[in-house]
Amino acid sequence: MSILIYAESAEGKFKKVAFELASYAKKVAESLGTTVTAVTVNTANVSDLSKYGVDKVLKVNNDKLSGFTAKAYADVIKQAAQKEGAKLVLLSSTTDSLYLAPLVAVSLEAGYASNVVGLPVSTSPFQVKRNAFSNKAFNITEITTDVKVLGLAKNSYGVFESASSLTEEDFNPTIGDNDFGVKVQSVDKTSGKVTIADAEVVVSGGRGLKGPENWGMLEELASVLGAATACSKPVSDLGWRPHSEHVGQTGKPVATNLYIAVGISGAIQHIAGINSSKVKVVINSDADAPFFKVADYGVVGDAFDIVPKLTQKLKEFKANNS
């Protein structure tokens, strides 16, 4: 038996979450005295996985899998798990992996725990800690099946290097036509921009910015930090910013290293969506805004004065520290 991870890639390059997942799997494998196998789909160069403790890669190359099809991908992961006799199958928490995991779990008759935030609390019985109640609590879940599927919450473990010698093996799972009942027609993706899902830093604006015309200064701040931009629900409801930027309970979840909220009061629904971020900074003219209760650092004052100054100072800081 080994641990199987699905190492996700985009345009032939591994996503950072794949390395986080590998780091996590390596640590669990050490405690169980086993090895880590990764399954990859249409990724030509897999050597980077050897930096994070992966022992073996099952490389799947198949033109049928050039677009993401959940059933077919789930089928690939299931067959890889069976081939390896994996008792533990690990996925990340990207939208694609969240889509796959329950399908994989059912096909392997495995119990599934999502939103896992740390190493297993115990391996026998097998218990993990996970986020629940929209990040307002943790839940210790026990998985009672022989095969187990875990979804690791983004940015909850970290990336740790651990060199290994990697064996590569071509793997050709059987993919049936009935795996393709959902066909991709078009993909509409903003290119060349840091997405909220991939960003290490997110700069977010609320109604305090008064209008869409004032987003330029946030974009400048984001660009200095290599950050993605986001917004609160009222801002997307007013149509100032696209829905894809809405973060919060009913929008996108954010689990970045640094979240900077400008002119966002901090409604409970907003906080629920961003609370997994490690460090939170708030800039708001209202010292009583609820966001100050959950933030790590705060500046009380006029965003229109503070943001351009902060951008300028960060530029200087980056120039001196690069």
Next chain:
Amino acid sequence: MKILVCISHVPDTTSKINFTNGDSEFDTNGVQFVINPNDEFGLTRAIWFQEQQGANVTVVNVGGPDTEPTLRKALAIGANEAIRVNANPTDGFFVAKQLAEVIKNGGYDLVIAGKESLDYNGGMVPGMLAGILGYNFVNSCTELKVEGTSATASREIDGGKETVATSLPLIIGGQKGLVEEKDLRIPNMRGIMTARTKALTVLEPVAANNNTKAVKFEKPAPKSAVKLVSADNLDELINLLHNEAKVI
């Protein structure tokens, strides 16, 4: 078209989250329960199909008698009938098995469930339903159209959206976008009155495994107070982010 909307009965967003019985159970004391927001978007889209395309909408919940007011609310919003599977929803797979039984027996063409509930945040029931039944499945669905037995849907992807073509029978993991927030409906008096006379069928559960169990709950450690930095001293903020938080 027969539509089944799966409804989770969850604490209102603003509820205080506490646990009882040695931190093994959620403390429902003083908590207001609502239709899970992701399910409410799906329900409203289903009602749109009912009004525009003559669909019949059933709502279903796996839970105890205390969840019936939530189902009645869904009926007041416009669902034609309701089903409650009389069981404690202890595990995602167990719940999916109960719902799969309802779907098989009811012959539903379209099943809409929220992509996740806001209490346990498992995010697994719609996918497991698709796995158990072998139906087509679109998760994180933000747009849905049905013509005959063909369907077009959009789903959220990291950094954008993807449009897919598929066919019924279909399982949807829904979210905001299926309808907009402003289109969500508050039950009116007439809806509430007619909801009282609509059928709410109680079914006993079928035998199914629990693959997981919630052992215990914990609350996050209390946060230390915010460090305030003067607007005239932003160098200090950069210093803290660099040297203390180490995030820049």
